Amino acid sequence: MKELQYIKGVGPKRVKLLNRLDIYSIEDLLYYFPRDYELREVTPIFRLIDGEKQTIKCKVIGIAQEIKPRKGLTITKIPVYDGTGYASLVWFNQPYKKDEFKIGSEYILTGKVSIRFGTVQILSPEVQKSTGIVPIYRLTEDLSPVVMRNIIANALNEIDVVEEFFPDSFREKYGLMEIHEGLRQMHFPDSEELLEKARYRFAFEELFFLQLGMMLKKMENRIQKGIKFSRKPEIESFIKKLPFAMTDAQKRVWRQVEEDMASDRIMNRLVLGDVGSGKTLIAVLASLMSSYNGYQTAFMVPTEVLAEQHYRNICSMLDGCDVKVALLTGSLTARQKNDILLSIENGETDIVIGTHAIIQDGVKFNNLGLVITDEQHRFGVKQRAMLSQKGQNPDMLIMTATPIPRTLALVLYGDLDVSIIDEMPPGRKKVLTYAVSDDMSDKVYDFIHKIVKTGRQAYVICPLINDSDVIEAKSAVEHFEYLKNRYFKDCRLGLLHGKVSPLDKEMIMRDFANGNIDILVSTTVIEVGIDVPNASAIVIENAERFGLAQLHQLRGRVGRGKHQSYCFLISNMASENIRKRMDIMVKSQNGFEIAEKDMLLRGPGEFLGVRQHGMPEFKVTDLSRDFECLKKAREAVEDLLKVDPSMNSPENRLIKNTLKKKFAKAFDDVILN
Structure with a gap:
């Protein structure tokens, strides 16, 4: 395959500039999509508007003039005419520009218009090959827009380095543009309609691979061996002694969690519950199941105030149970901290509640079996990974009170099993x-x-x-x-x-x-x-x-x-x-009802910040406008895995390899534990 520096217009110097933009191969360059587009149509000189950025088609009619009004400033002016009026092209401290234009030659130029006392000037104009929709790229110092456009135009001649991984029948089913045509239209669109079709193709591609990565991760989690906790009669006795009856939703979610823990696979479950719906009880029951099986639980929350609050609540709920709970936060004295660390290491402490202090190096668990994180999206992927590495494949329970529409929850948390507590305990007064x-x-x-x-x-x-x-x-x-x-x-x-x-x-x-x-x-x-x-x-x-x-x-x-x-x-x-x-x-x-209605009124943007950690950076996708595309991509992944879960058919193997190669980092980041 041709190396990046051998693309016409690149060379050893410019390859370093491209590297600054994370472009290391021809494929990277072809996937370096414009950040924006400008519609550039030719305007006659006599119709130009002061202060606007406009495009003219003109002929150079005289030699360049160089003016040095003061030290350190050189102004270069070139006279032009387009049949309707005269203008000057003007550059500051770019004397080499005079050598780029020939008298009598015609050029298409875009620049900012300045009209003073009837004199028209085009400031710092750049030459264009054609009019129409022009791509605008994010650049780095010493790389001009014109050079970048020329490099990409030359790279499009090497487009065969990019392989189409979606089969024809698949593209037809989901209305996707062919990859080579898509790349051409993303960089140099022939029309707004074709640009939109190309954008849809690459948004679908990003969302498809995100969902595929998540679902394969979920399948992998189901294969990975975890701890097989046995059901304990003490937990039933604990539930019977509660001063209140569990809601049907709590019972349903506890059954799901208990089933996960009793299986020999790793639990990766998200519990979505409205404010005050009783998620803490689910966490306590799971912790008891872990403790009565001889394992420890780490309960990680974002702030000290919340950690103290959980500690008080959980201690009072577990009053009378033979379970030792410890609070580990950053504000403990050195002696208090050492005593707690020792009791965690020797297995005396069953449940540790704390802030990110729990994942620090000095914390060694004797037998960690369950990790609970509260308000999950406050923790980065790496923090959770560090915590789960402190045990032998511990189960993971994630709690969040952020009401998210169900449809969106399944998409955002495609790699987790999702439980929803959608019922409030009786007797709670309405606000x-x-x-x-x-x-x-x-x-x-x-x-x-x-x-x-x-x-x-x-x-x-x-x-x-x-x-x-x-x-x-x-x-x-x-x-x-x-x-x-x-x-x-x-x-x-x-x-x-x-x-x-x-x-x-x-x-x-x-x-x-x-x-x-x-x-x-x-x-x-x-x-x-x-x-x-x-x-x-x-x-x-x-x-x-x-x-x-x-x-x-x-x-x-x-x-x-x-x-x-x-x-x-x-x-x-x-x-x-x-x-x-x-x-x-x-x-x-009802938080879930409100969330659904909000999504209908304002689109899904409101909820998408919820899971900012572990989502790959999108180049094309804008989730607030591509939500339908996201649903289609999810449907495509589900259909594909239903028919070929191991992705071993020749066409699916190509998709799987693309996922590994192209989205390795994003795929890795998406892994929640």
Whole structure:
């Protein structure tokens, strides 16, 4: 195969520039897609508009002029004419440009137009081979747009180095452009319609391989031998003694988890549950099953406040069970830490709850059998991998309270078995939710003042940290001062946002949890899952700026105690869409229902940040617009694996090899444990 440096226009110097852009082969170059496109049509000189970037077709009519108005500045000017008017091509400190143009020759040029006192100048123009849709590439220093376009045009002559891996029948079924034609249209499209077809082809390709990688990983997990835990009668006794009855959803999910643990394959299960649906009980039952089989459990959470909260809850739930629970966080004294590390290493501790301190080198487990991560998307792939390496193929249980539409959950977590707790425990009071316009703020804050004076606490959420000239929205810092001086002179207010240091953040959250702060003004950094039963009201300013799933998540901060709780959504109510969205929040308390409706109204973009770790970088795909394509790609993978699970037929072997070669890194990153 021809080497990259031998492509016309590359050579040994430019190959180093291309390497800077992660381009090491002709195939890399052909898959280096434009970041954008410009439609460049020729405009007559007499119709040019000052300040616009425009294209002209003109003839050079005189010799180049060089002007040196001051030291260090050389201006090069070349006169041109197009039959409708005269102009000058102008470059700054590029004297070599004068040698690139011949008198009497015709050129197509694009540059910024400057018209002063009737004189037309085209600033720093670049030469084009043709008009139409022009690709714009991400570049590096010393690599000009023209050179890059020429290199790629020359590379397209070597297009046969790229092999088509989708069979004809497959492409026909899913409406995919042939790969060589697709590459040509991605770089130099003949029309917007053909560009869209090419884009669809490569978005499908990326999503297809992502899903294939995940599903093969899932199949591999099912083959990999794990720990075979035996079912223990003590767990049934524990369930019978609970002071409440498990919901049907909890029973169903526990059966799924128990089945996984009792099998000899590694469990890789995600439990999606709404705020307050009782996920912790599932984690406790799994931990008991691990302990009663002589294994240890590591329970990893994102922050110290959450770790302490889980520790307290789990200790009280396990009161009377012969199980030792330890809390391992960064703020322990050296002596406390050493004592806990020793008890983990010698097997005295059954369940370890902690922050990322659990995955540090000094933590040695005696017999790790189960790893539980809470709010899974806060941990990177590598952190989870480090944790699971501390045992012999331990089971993995992942919990998240982020409500995700089911369809999307199956796609985002294609490598995991997904369980959904879609039922709330009886007796949990609804959070009374009101959507009000800005002019009702006085009444809302008077009400908050009243309930704070009866000993309750409240949250006030703002979308921004500081005031912005660009976005019309309340900021936490300014709103905190305003509330303190206007409504709450006699209350204790706290302020929390993303720029507060982790240590101060922990301290403020702890003060609020301990009742030393009456009203916490915050951006959305308030912890998912943080439990302050005495907080019974939340006000969300500029509620229209949040996704519904996020509003539901924020509302879940209240309604955790015995008092009636309230949520006030203050927004500008400026459009029908905003009113519709606020109405959904007022009427529904079901996170999954809200998430589904939000996806219908706003597309899936809202949820796609949920799993930012372990998703490969896409070159073409934009999940918020390619969701239908994603569903089609998933369907294609399912059909393919149904017929040929080991992918051994000649055409599927080619697809499998492409996955290994082309997506090795992404495929590796997607592996969740």
